[in-house]
Every structure is written in structure tokens, then in C-alpha cells.
Amino acid sequence: MRFIQRMKMAWNVLTGRYSGLGYDFTKWFSPSNIFAGKTSNTLATVETIFAAVSRLSNAMASLPLKLYQDYTPVNNPIADLLANSPNPNMTSFDFIRTMEVCRNTHGNAYALKIYDDLYQVAALLPLDPSRVEPVIEEKTRELWYEIEGDEGRYFVHNMDMIHVKHIPTVGQSLAYHSVGYKGISPIDVLKNTVDYDGKVRTFSLEQMNSAILASFILKLGANVSKEKKAEILNNFKEFYQANGGVIIQESGMEITPIERNIIDTKVFEVEKITRGRVATVFNMPVHMLGETEGHSYSSMEQLSLEFVQGTLIPIVRQYEQELNRKLLTKRQRSRGLGFKFNVNALLRGDIKTRGDFYFKGIRSGWFTPNEVRAYEELPPMKGGDKLYMSRDLTPIDQREGQPEQEREEVIIRR
Structure with missing residues (x-):
């Protein structure tokens, strides 16, 4: 599968022709399919992971992205495409943020290059990461992407696909030879943390519900039968409810309220542990997730600098190299052209x-x-x-x- 096959595949996905005889790309680009499944459920129910993904995706999408020749901004069709509208349905902000959400939930983000009649890039369309698998062609050893379509499987050459990822996998099946080409999902890494956090939350809610209900110990001066106990309890409940919680203690009976904490303070310690683990997996300072205990204003500025240098710069570099390699020709790169994110605004x-x-x-x-x-x-x-x-x-x-x-x-x- 060399250049001719690549050309054939590219012509099959011309702008506006997402379906036809033997192929159907329509559902690949449906926004509802991009975040389907367990990953979306985790993102929607675990606030700490949502905060981390939201922080990273918004930070990356907010950075200005321009095409430069050495130090001078260049305005041409491909620069305009990325800076304004990578596809008919998205702004540049939406595109980068969607790619980052996919990368930070599934571990991989894919965008298919759509060509016009002159074989020029006309759009970049994000794909559902769960439907894409990197594979190595047996004879040429080139990287291709196997895409599970609605009517079969399709193969796209790596130069026709924008792919950004987290730390790559090691020890994949030898049948695919895809070691180093597919990123690990951070949510899979955090599975035990998410499960533990969920169980603690369930326990806390049950504890809170039971603590809201008033409880008492009724101590009687003599032993009574089961029937008499039931009668005393029913009379006590009716009196308590009918009088707005006011209780009259009669002679021969001692009433002791049972005090309970609505929320155990150890729950907050568990939340701190969860924030720390999520921050570690996403390689970001824990204060970015709301954990500010022990940090002063001066140290917060230093931690923000750490977020830019230790978290964003590697991500920025990955995007820049991927875009330069797959959206610019070798001749353009030799002339000094290259895409750059401007991170100076975050460092001022x-x-x-x-x-x-x-x-x-x-x-x-x-x-x-x-x-x-x-x-x-x-x-x-x-x-x-x-x-x-x-x-x-x-x-x-x-x-x-x-x-x-x-x-x-x-x-x-x-």
C-alpha cells in the first residue's frame, strides 16, 4: 500500500463526500460518537478528572497558533485553516479543545485530512478514537491507521492523519507491530483511583443520609414485652413527628440522642489523595485542581510557571511537530516555515x-x-x-x- 493506494484513499474522502459506494464516513464525524462509552461517563461523574481535562484542553485551545517563516508570521490557506476554521463545523478553539479532550480521555486524538479536487488540505476532521487502531504494513513497515467504519474497515496512511497521544504503549501484540504508536488512556491508569473514589462517595452519601435522621436511645426502667416495646416506639415516633421534634421525657424513661457527623472528615483526606493522583497522571501541579493548602501567592506564581514548562511545553511540542510534518512539505520546512503556539502570554x-x-x-x-x-x-x-x-x-x-x-x-x- 504505497502512494497509489494513498491517493485512492484520499480521493475517497474528498470534501463533502463522506459516504458512497463501499464506504461511509458520516458517523465518524458525528459529535455524539466522539465521547461515547465509559470514558465519557467517567468524565461526567468524576469532578477531579473533569477539572484536569478541562484545564488542559482550555489552556491548549487558548494558545494562539500561527504559521511562521523564521520569526515572521505567514498567512496562506493552510495557516488560515488552522487559525480560524479547521473544518466547516468548528473554530480553531473548538478543534484543539476537542483533540485535547480525546487525547486526555482515550489517550489518542485523531484528525483525518480531507482534500479538495487539487489534493490540497481542505479540512481536518476529528475521529472517534475508539474506532482507530495504528498498524504497521508488513512489507513497507510504514504506519497506517485501521479505521472501523459503519460498513467495513478502511486504512489511512499516517501522512493523511493528524495523531497526538499520551505516553505510548509498550508490548503490543506482534500482529499489529504498533509499539510506540498508540497512547495510553489516563482514565485507564486512574481506574483504581476512580473506583476507590466512587466507593468512598457512596459510603459518604449513605452516612450523610443516616446522620440527617434523628436517632435516640430509649432507656426504660423495667423490662417489657415485645408488644409493649413496639407500642412505646410507635407512640414516641408519632409524638416526635406531631410536635415538630419536641420530646417530653416521662418518668421511668431516659432519652439519649445519638450524635453523628454528617460527613466524616476523613472523606476530605480521600479527596486530597484523589486530586494528587489525578494531577500526577496528567502531569500537572496539584494546585491546578483546587488543592491550594500550603501554597502562598509567591509559590503559586512559581507553580504556574511549572505548569507551563512541565505540562504544556511537551504537549505544544508534540502538536507543532505533528502539524509541521503532515501539513507542510519538506521544501516549505527547509525554507523555515513552521507552526508555533505562542506560550509567552502564559509566562509574563x-x-x-x-x-x-x-x-x-x-x-x-x-x-x-x-x-x-x-x-x-x-x-x-x-x-x-x-x-x-x-x-x-x-x-x-x-x-x-x-x-x-x-x-x-x-x-x-x-
């Missing part, structure tokens, strides 16, 4: 830190004023494209008594 910190950073950058000659204005989303100003060096900076080898004019402010034009 507070106003004071940002101001000091820009101040040092301009005075030291590695920022122009207009570059700083661009970071702050302000329009450029005339004369702002020059690099400046402060006049109070003197080279370490400056001779004493050197004429003042040689130490005047230096203006360097780019």
Missing part, C-alpha cells in the same frame, strides 16, 4: 514582573519598543523598531578618560 507573570522584564530588555538592547508593544497587543509606534543601549553602560575594557562622545547613546538599526 504579573504587571510588576512584566514591567521589569520589558524594562531590562529595552535597556539591554534585546527588545525594541514595538516588540514590547506587540507582546501587550498594542499598535506599533513610529521609531519603535530600533534597538537601544543605555548610555550608562560601559564596556568592561573601556579605557579611563576616553572622550565622552564615544560613550553617547548607541542606536543600532536592525
Whole structure:
């Protein structure tokens, strides 16, 4: 299955032709199918996992994605496709967020490249991850994707599929030879944690329901028959309900209320353990899931930096390399073109830190004023494209008594 087969498969999935003789892609792109099954149920019922997936997917979808040539943004059809509308039904934000939700629940996210009549990419359509399996072609050893369609199975070459994943599997079946090509589902990793958390929640609800009901110990001064006990209990219940919870203690009877905690404090310790395990699996600081105990404001800023550098950067790098490899030609890449997510907005910190950073950058000659204005989303100003060096900076080898004019402010034009 080489180039001819790839071309044949590509022509079978032209824009607007999702079904035909012998193939039907219609249900692959149905939004209701993408999150079907146990994974969706876990995502909808476990708040901690939902928070982690929501945090990661929203963070990635919020990052600006542009095509650059070296350091200059480039606007062409493929750049416009990714930046605005990867397919007729989604914005760029929706597309990246959907891919991230699939990646963080199933372990893999797939988007099929749809071509126009000129064999140019016209759309990127997310697929149901449960219907896709990476396989290696026996003779060529090339990676293909086996897709379970509604009327059979189809094979798509790896260059026609965008695939981002979590940590890949090891020790797959030798029949598929797919070691390293399929990601592990974080929810599968968290199965024991989810089950344990569910049992604790069930126990807590039962405990809370029983604690809401008032309970008493009735101590009688003498032994009575079963019939008399039942009569006393019924009279007590009727009196209690009829008088709004007011009880009159008669002689010969001692009433002791049973005190219960509505929620055991150890339940909160279990929730902390769950948050810690979920944060570990998703490789993110636990404070991103609402666990702020023991963290000050200054440490929170450092932890946010850790989230960007330790969590987002590897994900960003995976997306960039996948998009560069499969949406750009080798010639375009050799000319310096490449997709980049802008993570600088997440690294700027507070106003004071940002101001000091820009101040040092301009005075030291590695920022122009207009570059700083661009970071702050302000329009450029005339004369702002020059690099400046402060006049109070003197080279370490400056001779004493050197004429003042040689130490005047230096203006360097780019």
C-alpha cells in the first residue's frame, strides 16, 4: 500500500463526500460518537478528572497558533485553516479543545485530512478514537491507521492523519507491530483511583443520609414485652413527628440522642489523595485542581510557571511537530516555515514582573519598543523598531578618560 493506494484513499474522502459506494464516513464525524462509552461517563461523574481535562484542553485551545517563516508570521490557506476554521463545523478553539479532550480521555486524538479536487488540505476532521487502531504494513513497515467504519474497515496512511497521544504503549501484540504508536488512556491508569473514589462517595452519601435522621436511645426502667416495646416506639415516633421534634421525657424513661457527623472528615483526606493522583497522571501541579493548602501567592506564581514548562511545553511540542510534518512539505520546512503556539502570554507573570522584564530588555538592547508593544497587543509606534543601549553602560575594557562622545547613546538599526 504505497502512494497509489494513498491517493485512492484520499480521493475517497474528498470534501463533502463522506459516504458512497463501499464506504461511509458520516458517523465518524458525528459529535455524539466522539465521547461515547465509559470514558465519557467517567468524565461526567468524576469532578477531579473533569477539572484536569478541562484545564488542559482550555489552556491548549487558548494558545494562539500561527504559521511562521523564521520569526515572521505567514498567512496562506493552510495557516488560515488552522487559525480560524479547521473544518466547516468548528473554530480553531473548538478543534484543539476537542483533540485535547480525546487525547486526555482515550489517550489518542485523531484528525483525518480531507482534500479538495487539487489534493490540497481542505479540512481536518476529528475521529472517534475508539474506532482507530495504528498498524504497521508488513512489507513497507510504514504506519497506517485501521479505521472501523459503519460498513467495513478502511486504512489511512499516517501522512493523511493528524495523531497526538499520551505516553505510548509498550508490548503490543506482534500482529499489529504498533509499539510506540498508540497512547495510553489516563482514565485507564486512574481506574483504581476512580473506583476507590466512587466507593468512598457512596459510603459518604449513605452516612450523610443516616446522620440527617434523628436517632435516640430509649432507656426504660423495667423490662417489657415485645408488644409493649413496639407500642412505646410507635407512640414516641408519632409524638416526635406531631410536635415538630419536641420530646417530653416521662418518668421511668431516659432519652439519649445519638450524635453523628454528617460527613466524616476523613472523606476530605480521600479527596486530597484523589486530586494528587489525578494531577500526577496528567502531569500537572496539584494546585491546578483546587488543592491550594500550603501554597502562598509567591509559590503559586512559581507553580504556574511549572505548569507551563512541565505540562504544556511537551504537549505544544508534540502538536507543532505533528502539524509541521503532515501539513507542510519538506521544501516549505527547509525554507523555515513552521507552526508555533505562542506560550509567552502564559509566562509574563504579573504587571510588576512584566514591567521589569520589558524594562531590562529595552535597556539591554534585546527588545525594541514595538516588540514590547506587540507582546501587550498594542499598535506599533513610529521609531519603535530600533534597538537601544543605555548610555550608562560601559564596556568592561573601556579605557579611563576616553572622550565622552564615544560613550553617547548607541542606536543600532536592525
